[in-house]
Structures are given as structure tokens and as C-alpha cells.
Amino acid sequence: MxxxxxxxxxxxxxxxxxxxxxxxxxxxxxxxxxxxxxxxxxxxxxxxxxxxxxxxxxxxxxxxxxxxxxxxxxxxxxxxxxxxxxxxxxxxxxxPKPSSDLAERLCAALRSTSEHAAPETLRRTAALLLAAPHVDVFGAGLSGMLAGMVAYRLARIGLLARAFSDPVVSDEVTLSRHRGSVALLVTETGLTLRNEQFLSLARDRGARTVAITGHAQKELQALCDEVLVASPLMPLPERGELGPVIAKLFLCDLLVQEVVHLRSSGAGL
Missing domain, CATH: 1.10.10.10 (Winged helix-like DNA-binding domain superfamily/Winged helix DNA-binding domain)
Structure with missing residues (x-):
């Protein structure tokens, strides 16, 4: 959803x-x-x-x-x-001004991401993470670096989270997972062939699937239990621009806040 x-x-x-x-x-x-x-x-x-x-x-x-x-x-x-x-x-x-224009684009993307991040979606996703014995985070290219940061953030609050950017290693680890684990995809472009394989294999093993993405295509939503969407920069970023990472990290922190809240209230137990 x-x-x-x-x-x-x-x-x-x-x-x-x-x-x-x-x-x-x-x-x-x-x-x-x-x-x-x-x-x-x-x-x-x-x-x-x-x-x-x-x-x-x-x-x-x-x-x-x-x-x-x-x-x-x-x-x-x-x-x-x-x-x-x-x-x-x-x-x-x-x-556009070199510095103020970029700041405005980033702030606009963060505001939009915050406004459209439905509390119930964050709550359901946090509950999946809190109940999972393992959280496998996958991303390719720049999203692979971001996946490492997401896994680090989740690990710092006590979740067993690891990041993978190598598709072969990711497949090998996913094959050993069992029902209740969470496969978390980080992607800017949405559903690529590699991303589809990661999510499909995880679902076949009984894992729950989550995506943090800049493009919530219907095909991606069909493979995920939950999808968190980071609003894009406008005008759209050029290839290699790091700006789109900011909104996804913001979503990650919102998710961590919800996990901590559920844990402290006992609602996720």
C-alpha cells in the first residue's frame, strides 16, 4: 500500500x-x-x-x-x-541563484515529502520492521550507498539490518530468509529488472516487502506491502545530482521515529 x-x-x-x-x-x-x-x-x-x-x-x-x-x-x-x-x-x-535556488528546491521537496507521508503508512511499515528478525536493505548505484545509510540508521536503534548493493550476494542472503523478514528496497528510478528480482525473490521466501522510492509506479506497488514516496526535486535533477537523497533520508528518519514510538508504547509487540 x-x-x-x-x-x-x-x-x-x-x-x-x-x-x-x-x-x-x-x-x-x-x-x-x-x-x-x-x-x-x-x-x-x-x-x-x-x-x-x-x-x-x-x-x-x-x-x-x-x-x-x-x-x-x-x-x-x-x-x-x-x-x-x-x-x-x-x-x-x-x-535561479546557485545556492538559494538549490536550498529552495531541497526545502520544497522535504515539505512535500512530509505533507504526503501518511502516518498510517509509516505506522504499518514501522510495525513490520519492529517484528522482523532481519531487515535486508538493497539498492544499486547511488541508491546502494543510500541503502547502507538506511541500514546503519535502523541498526542504531537495535534492528538487525544489513545493506547489499551486489545483486548476487543479495540473492544468496534472501534465499536464506524466512517468513516475517523484511526486504527494503531503496530506489530513485522505481522498478528496474534488478529491483523486481530482489522484491519477487523476497516475497517468494515469505518476506514482507517495502520500498523507499522517488517513483511509485503501479508495478512497484504491486510487489510491495508498503511504499514510501520521496517527492522529487523540481526542476527534475540532472544525472548524478545528490539532492534526491535528502528526501529519502528524511523518510528514513520519520520511519525510525515511528519504530521508536511503537517500541516505547508497546504497540508493535
């Missing part, structure tokens, strides 16, 4: 519409997702379109456009279009 953003998670008017669309994209039904992708790719066109034009250009019906706008917390298409235009104007009126 995954955390569902709510209209209350919207940023102040004129800021955050792009972030909110990016965060919701993977969780929307396909007809609404087509509208979302079109708005993300061509926002300057969308603000000049009528409802009928957007429905036709995005390949969805007018009713789907209205449902998309309401899913983002707007009363209708007009309100969405005005807010989108304000967000475009805000971004164009604030030319």
Missing part, C-alpha cells in the same frame, strides 16, 4: 503545483495520468487551453480532466489553470 496525498497537502497558491502533479502522477488512474503528463510536459499550453482542448490534446475526456483537477484539490479546471499559471509566473520571476 502507499500513502495517498490529499487536497490539504497542496502548497500555497502559486507555488508547488508542479511538485504536486509530479507526486500524484504514479497514483492516478490512466485517464487522469494522461492529463497530468500533458500538463507537466506542456504547462504553458495548458494555461491557454479550454477544457475541451485539454481533453482532446491529452487523449482523455472532459470528465477525466475535471476529476484530475479535483484530485489535486481544485474545485475545477478554471481554478487549476489559474494556479498553474501562477506557478509558471513564480518560477519565471525567480531566476
Amino acid at each position: 502507499t500513502s495517498e496525498p490529499t487536497p490539504s497537502g497542496m502548497a500555497p497558491f502559486g507555488k508547488g503545483v508542479f511538485l504536486h502533479m509530479q507526486h500524484r502522477l504514479a497514483t492516478l488512474p490512466e485517464a487522469l495520468a494522461r492529463v497530468c503528463r500533458f500538463a507537466l510536459e506542456t504547462p504553458e499550453l495548458v494555461v491557454r487551453m479550454s477544457l475541451a482542448d485539454l481533453a482532446r490534446q491529452s487523449g482523455s475526456g472532459e470528465a477525466s480532466v475535471i476529476r484530475f483537477c479535483r484530485a489535486l484539490g481544485f474545485e475545477g479546471f478554471r481554478e487549476f489553470r489559474v494556479a498553474l499559471a501562477a506557478d509558471i509566473a513564480y518560477q519565471q520571476g525567480n531566476p
